[in-house]
Amino acid sequence: MIEGPVRAIFGFTARGMTCSVKGWLFGLLLVLPWAAALLLRLLIWKGVQVPMGGVTLYGILVLAYVTGFLVPIATLFFGTSLVADEVEGGTLPYLFGRPLRREKIFLAKVAAMTVVLAAGCWLSILGTYLLSLSLDGAGALGRGAGTLLGDLATTALAVAAYGALFAFLGLAMKKPLFWGLIIGFGWENLVAWLPGFLKRLTLLFHLHTLLPHSAAPQGVVQQMLASSESRITALAFLLGYTALFLGLGCVLIRRMEASAAEREGG
Amino acid sequence: MIRVQSVSKWYGLVVGVNRISLSVEPGVTGLLGVNGAGKSTLLNLMAGLLRPSSGTVDLDGKPMFANPEALKSLGYCPSPDHFYEDVTGLEFVAYLGRLSGLSPAQARERAVEACREVALGEEAGKKVRAMSKGMRQKVKMAQALVHDPPVLLLDEPLNGMDPPSRAQAIEAIRRWGQQGKSVLVSSHMLHEVEAMTSRILLLHHGKLLASGEVPQVRQAIASRPMNVFVRCADARNLAAALITWPCVQSVSFGTEGKALTTEVTDMGDFRVRLGDLMADRELGLEILNPLDDNLSAVFSYLVA
Numbered sequence: 400m401i402e403g404p405v406r407a408i409f410g411f412t413a414r415g416m417t418c419s420v421k422g423w424l425f426g427l428l429l430v431l432p433w434a435a436a437l438l439l440r441l442l443i444w445k446g447v448q449v450p451m452g453g454v455t456l457y458g459i460l461v462l463a464y465v466t467g468f469l470v471p472i473a474t475l476f477f478g479t480s481l482v483a484d485e486v487e488g489g490t491l492p493y494l495f496g497r498p499l500r501r502e503k504i505f506l507a508k509v510a511a512m513t514v515v516l517a518a519g520c521w522l523s524i525l526g527t528y529l530l531s532l533s534l535d536g537a538g539a540l541g542r543g544a545g546t547l548l549g550d551l552a553t554t555a556l557a558v559a560a561y562g563a564l565f566a567f568l569g570l571a572m573k574k575p576l577f578w579g580l581i582i583g584f585g586w587e588n589l590v591a592w593l594p595g596f597l598k599r600l601t602l603l604f605h606l607h608t609l610l611p612h613s614a615a616p617q618g619v620v621q622q623m624l625a626s627s628e629s630r631i632t633a634l635a636f637l638l639g640y641t642a643l644f645l646g647l648g649c650v651l652i653r654r655m656e657a658s659a660a661e662r663e664g665g
Numbered sequence: 666m667i668r669v670q671s672v673s674k675w676y677g678l679v680v681g682v683n684r685i686s687l688s689v690e691p692g693v694t695g696l697l698g699v700n701g702a703g704k705s706t707l708l709n710l711m712a713g714l715l716r717p718s719s720g721t722v723d724l725d726g727k728p729m730f731a732n733p734e735a736l737k738s739l740g741y742c743p744s745p746d747h748f749y750e751d752v753t754g755l756e757f758v759a760y761l762g763r764l765s766g767l768s769p770a771q772a773r774e775r776a777v778e779a780c781r782e783v784a785l786g787e788e789a790g791k792k793v794r795a796m797s798k799g800m801r802q803k804v805k806m807a808q809a810l811v812h813d814p815p816v817l818l819l820d821e822p823l824n825g826m827d828p829p830s831r832a833q834a835i836e837a838i839r840r841w842g843q844q845g846k847s848v849l850v851s852s853h854m855l856h857e858v859e860a861m862t863s864r865i866l867l868l869h870h871g872k873l874l875a876s877g878e879v880p881q882v883r884q885a886i887a888s889r890p891m892n893v894f895v896r897c898a899d900a901r902n903l904a905a906a907l908i909t910w911p912c913v914q915s916v917s918f919g920t921e922g923k924a925l926t927t928e929v930t931d932m933g934d935f936r937v938r939l940g941d942l943m944a945d946r947e948l949g950l951e952i953l954n955p956l957d958d959n960l961s962a963v964f965s966y967l968v969a
Contacts, residue, residue: 407763411749418751489747493808496712497764498737653731657714 404499405507412511416477425473425516429523432460436530443534453534454543460527461550465520466606470557471583473516478565479575481508482652491657502649509566509645517558521551549611556609560602560637563644570651599628602640608633666690667711667729667739667816667847672720674706681706683871684720689816689849693842695858696851697964698868704851705744707868708820711849712741724816737766740809744820744851746801750794754804755780757793758811765812772811779807784833798825806834810841817841817848823857835860855964867967874967882963889966890914890928892956893935898949900925903942910938926956 401409416422439456442449451459482505485491494504528547532539561583568582569575591603598604608628628636668688674681682703689711698704709715710722713729713736721728727735749757755776762772762779780789783803788796793804806822819838823831838861842848849866852858858865865882867874875882897903900923907913912931919925929935932955943950956962 403768404764404766407760411760415749415751488749489743489745490749492709492712492714492741492743493761494764495714495731496736496739496741496743497761498733498766499764500733501731654716656716657709 402503404497405503408494408504408507409511409514412481412508413515416512416515421476421480425477425519428469428473429519430526432464432523432527433530435460435464436527436534440530440534453531453539456534457528457531457543460531461524461554462607462610465524465527465550465554466557466610467588467603469523470516470520470554471561471587473519474512474558474561474565475576475579475583477512477516478509478562479569479579481505481512481566481569483569483575486657495655495657501652501655505566505570505648505652506645509562509648512566513555513559513562516562517555520554520558524550524554546611549609553606553609553611556634556637556641557602557606560606560641560644563641563648564602567644567648567651570648570655599636602637605633605636605640609637667724667849668722669707669711670721670723672707672710672717672722674710674715675718680871682710682868685868685871685873686720687866687873687876689847691842691845691847692864693838693848693850693862695862695865696849696868697853697855697858697865698851699853702853702868703871704853704868705820706871708741708744708818708849708851712739712818714741737812738815740812740814740817742805742809742817742819742822744824746798746825748793748801748804751792753792754785754789754796754800754807757804758789758807761808762811767812775811775813776807779810780804782810783807783837784830799827799830802826803830803834806837815846817846819848819850821851821853823852823854831857867964869967875963879963882967890930891932893927893929893932894924894952894954894956895927895950896924896952898923898951899947902946903948903950906942910935912938923951 436453436456439449439451439453482491485494495501524547528543528550529540532543565575565579565583568579572578587601587603591598591601591607605628609630666688670686672685673683685707696704696707706715710717711729713722713731716730723729724735724738729735729739749760752760755773758779759769759772759776762775763769767775777789780786780803783806785800785803785807788800789804789807791800793801796804802822802825806819809817809819822838823834826834835857838848838850842862850858850861859879863879864877865879866876867882895903900918904916904918904925907916907925907927912929912934914928914930916925916927939953942948957966
C-alpha cells in the first residue's frame, strides 16, 4: 500500500510535468515519429521510390530516435530538474519541513517522472508502429506485435534507468543539465561503441542489447553493440544501474540541507 | 518543547549562528534581530532544514534534522516569497496538508479551516500567482497551520501585509499562543513583536544577545541607566530629593515646569526610595513612566 503523502507527491509532480512548457515540448517531440511515418506514406502514395519499408522505418525511429534521443533528452530535462527546480524555486523547505522521509519524496518524484515519460514514449511508439507497419499491409501489424512489446518494455526500462541517472545528477551536481548533456550525449554515445568492458558502463549499450528488432540499416550497429552480452546480463546491468542511481540519490537527499535563508541573506 | 543546545552553523568561514542555546515554551515568543542577524538560519535549524555544524536541536528529545517523527509536531512558515504558483491557495495548503499525513478529505477540510484562521477568506480560491504579497503571506501561514501542530515557527510572517491584514495576523498569532501552541515569530520590526508578546529573544551577529520578558531583559542591562519620566505638582522639590540618591545619575527638567526626566541606574532602589518620599511629603505625583521599558529601547541598547 502506497502512503498518502507519497501518492500526493506523485500526483502533484505528474500534474506539474504535464502542465508545464517542458511538458508541451515533450508532447511535440512525441509526435515527430508520427510525422515521419506519415511523410513516408505520403511519398509512397505520390509514387516516389523510397529506400525503406514500414518495418525499417519503425526500427530506425525506435532505435535512433526514441531510445537514442527522445528518452535521454526527456529524462535529462525532467530528471535533473526534479529536485533542482524545488531548490531554484525555493519550495524545497515546504517539502522537507513535512513529516515524510526525504527518500520517499525523491522516489515519488522519480516514479511520477518515469510513469509520465514512459506513457508518452509508449504513445509515440504505438502511433509510429501503427503508421509505419501498416505500410507493409495489415498482416505486418500482427507479425510485429512481439517486437512492439519488446520495444515498449525496453523503452520503459530506458526511461527508468536514464531517469534515475539524471535525477541523481540533479542532486549531485551544481550544473546538472550541463553534466547531464556531457554524460547523456557524450559519454553514452561515444563509449557505447568502444570495444572491451568500458561500454558496459553505459546505459545505451545494454538497451541496444535488449531492443528486439534488428532492421537492416541498424543490423551492424546492433551487432557491434549487443553481440557481446546476453539479454539477461543487459537487464541485470540496467536494473543494477537504476537501483544504484536511486540509492545514491536517496543518500544525497537524506543529507541535503534546504534553506532559503542562504540565498536571501536572512 | 523545542530545545536548541549550543548550536552553531557555519557557511564556510561565515558564521550563521554562534553557540545559541534556547528553548521555546508554550505561548508566543518573539525572535528579534536586524537583517542578517541569523534569525532565518536559526529558524531553519529549528525546522530541521539545516544540519547544525555543532550542537543539537530537538523537539521533545527527538533530533530535528530530517526527522519525520519530530516534524509531525512542527509547522514552519518560511520567510522568502516562494510558492508553487500555478495552484490556488487552497490547493497549496491542502497539498502540504496531505504531505503531513492528512487524507485528501481531511486535507481539504483543514485547508479551508487554516485559511479561515488567517483571514484569507474568498482569496484562498485564487491562483497563488494572482495573489497580493499580503495574501501570499497568509497562505504561507495557513500551510504551517494546516496539520494543527503544537509548535509553530513563523519567519517574518507579517512582511508585505497591509495594516488590516497585519492586525488580523497579529491577532491570530496571539490566539495560537493562548491556545497553548509554542509559537516563535521572527521579525526585525520591534513594534510588531511587541504587539504579539512581551517574551523575546534578541539575536545579533548570530549570537543570542538576550532572552526573557522585555522588562526583565531591560533590568539585565544593569550598567545602563534607565530614563524615567516623572510629572508631579512640586517637581522642583522632587528634583532636589532625587539628585541626592545614589541610584539617580541625572535629572533634567522638561519644557513645562511640572515634568522631569531622570536617569536611574537601579530601578528597584529608585522605586523604594520614591515610595518612601511620597509617603513623607505631599509632592503631587501624577505620572511615573519608565521610558526605556519598551522593546525599541532595549534593542538599541543591546546592539549599540
